[in-house]
Amino acid sequence: MAQSSACKFCQIAARELSSYVVFEDSISLAFLDNRPLFIGHTLLVPKRHVETLADLSSELIAPFFANVQRLARAVEQGLEAEGSFVAINNRVSQSVPHLHVHIVPRKKGDGLRGFFWPRSAHPDEALMKQAQAAIQRALGR
Numbered sequence: 751m752a753q754s755s756a757c758k759f760c761q762i763a764a765r766e767l768s769s770y771v772v773f774e775d776s777i778s779l780a781f782l783d784n785r786p787l788f789i790g791h792t793l794l795v796p797k798r799h800v801e802t803l804a805d806l807s808s809e810l811i812a813p814f815f816a817n818v819q820r821l822a823r824a825v826e827q828g829l830e831a832e833g834s835f836v837a838i839n840n841r842v843s844q845s846v847p848h849l850h851v852h853i854v855p856r857k858k859g860d861g862l863r864g865f866f867w868p869r870s871a872h873p874d875e876a877l878m879k880q881a882q883a884a885i886q887r888a889l890g891r
Contacts, residue, residue: 754799759848763797770878772824772885777810778817782881783852784872787862790829790855790881794821800849802840820889821853828888829881831855835862 754760761767763779772792773780783791794817800806806814822834835854841847856862872878 770882794851824888828884829855
């Protein structure tokens with residue numbers, strides 16, 4: 751698959767950078783965000799370097815978004831969330847210029863309001879591993 755050697759998400763997909771992977775198939779990879787809104791905040795990326803949603807090939811749209819749906823369900827179930835926030839930034843606010851879908855577990859009263867929120871520092875490794883395992887278990891259901 752075409753990758754960009756300078757792209758952090760391509761490096762993660764190629765396993766050149768470590769990450770907390772929760773899902774992988776032939777077209778995409780999902781891993782925990784290293785600056786999560788909440789524990790379990792997951793990013794799904796196409797393995798092929800694609801900068802924006804508009805650049806995603808038509809043959810990948812259905813399987814890619816089937817994975818978004820599957821992960822949203824797993825994040826909710828695995829982390830006992832009441833819902834999820836699923837979002838894509840295209841260029842503006844896109845911290846890495848590689849298509850990525852944010853899947854964030856939500857609970858009523860969690861403090862997330864609108865589209866503006868503070869990001870917290872990377873939580874400790876034990877919490878990351880717990881979230882990783884919970885999502886992986888839910889994907890196996």
